[in-house]
Amino acid sequence: MRILHTSDWHVGRTFHGVDLLADQAAALEAVAQLVADEGVDVVVVPGDVYDRAVPSADAVTVCNRAFEEIRAAGAVIVATSGNHDSPARLGAGAAFAAAGGLHLMTRVSEVATPVVLSDAHGPVAFYGIPYLEPDTTRAELGVPTARTHADILDAAMTRVRTDLSERADQGAAVRSVVLAHAFVVGAEATGSERSISVGGVETVSASAFDGVDYVALGHLHSPQTVTDRVRYSGSPLPYSFGERTHRKAVWIVDLDADGLAGVTRHDLPVVRGLSQVSGTVDELLGDDAFEAAVGDYVSAVLTDPVRPVDAMRVLRERFPHLVHLEWARPAGDTDLKYRDKVRGRTDREIVTSFLTDVRAEPTASELRWVEQALGAAARESDGEAAGRGEAVA
Template structure:
């Protein structure tokens, strides 16, 4: 049996305010093409199918089109909910969708009820663990005192192993694949994931998943191998500039009669690249070395000595997909560092300069008032006695 592992689609997510639905549709089409090209039997999606609990109508359309394309390419789909999407909404109509080859495993009470699929070697049991928030799932899993994700996951895995054991024939259990949405010790976050720590320890050990042949993980957005059988596929698109150097991919895992036979990484096509650029507005507009970045999503750090006006609009004439901009105050410029500017000047000179900058040059009478106020403040600091208002006036 051949399995394609993808996750964290986050359908409906925006990128610095830019709608990504068209990019996400392209990524799902690429996954469907891989299914057909590699004759994949099952596609597993462990969580965060949608980016929010209540997805927009357009997000639902993109997701459904993706499911249909993958199914038409020849694969059964098994998906769970994550910490972004809603188990109830994602799992709505799951009994009907299963008849068409889309299995939505979103109920905590059903973690030990696998989807059973067969090949020439017999059955493969697919178990789905939706995101297990300790506060809301510990009672249902029979561990009312549990506080950490590790304790909750242990309780869920105990049910999975018990079911696998009950299915054993002559001491041999079925081959098993597990979908789980969790942060496993040793993995690296990219920065675009939402934290799953709520009042407890968020990480779990890879050994918590012992007893199954392949563990398809979701939550982290870069492809990672924790053990030969425990892996993150990452998201099909980058969702932060911290992911600009990541190569987005899926895992294709083959099961033989004995269990996991081979796993290989297959790169996904780049829908739109990410670039982080640094320079003045004129340099970014004119320098040929930025030509390759013109079609990418762009984040720029401006180094102009003075903050430029309307820089985003100006730069979008060359980089139409620029989404983020910041001005970096040049280092080493004495006129821009307050400490350098006021060194050696009296309090009265500093106050006079401030008043001049804010409202124009102060009059002689105003300067006398400022001088009295400064003297009173110095006296208060030295003696600890607040000055009377009439002293200043």
């Protein structure tokens, strides 16, 4: 059996306020094309199909079209919910969808009820473990004292292994695949993932998944190999500038009669690149060194000595997909260093300048209060010095 492992579609997500639905549709079309090209039998999606619990109508349209294209390419789909999407909404109509080859496994109570598909070597059991928040799932999993994700996942995997054992006792040689949405120790986050820790420890050990042939993980957004049998596929698109150097990919997993036969990485096409650029407005507009970033989503750091006016509009003339802009005060400009600005000035001059900057020029009456306060502070300081036996200038 040939399985394609993809995850964390986050359909409906925006990138610095920019709608990504067209990009997501293109990326998922590439996944469907790979299904057709590689003769994939099953596509697994372990969580965060949508980016939010209540996706927009347009996001639902894009997601449904992706499911249809993958199914038309010849693969059955098995998907679970993550920490972004809603189990109840994603799983609505699951029984009806399963008849068409789309298996939505979102119920905690059914973690040990697999979708069983067969190939020439016999059955393969796909167990879907949705995102398990300890506070809301520990009672349902029969572990009322559990507080961490590790405790909850151990309870879920105990049910999975029990089901596998019972099938083996009945003489069925069943190979197994687990879909799970979790943060496994040893893996690395990219920064675009939402934390899943709420009052407990969010990481789990890879050993929690012992006893199954392959574990398709979701939650982290870069392709990663935790062990040969435990992997993250990552998201099909980058969702932060921290991912600009990542090449997005999927895993194609082959099972033979004995279990895992091999795993192959397939890079996905870059829909639109991400670039970070730095310079003055004039440099960014005129320097050929930035030409490669023109078609990318761009984050720009401005180094002009004075904050430029209307820089976003001006720079978008060259970088139409500029989505983030910040101004970095030049560190080497001594005119802007506070120490240099106050050197040689009296306390009265410094306070007067401060009041003028933050409010307005102080009145004569206010200046008298300032002088009285400064005089009192000076007398107090002199008194403390005298008490210590120090000379007072």
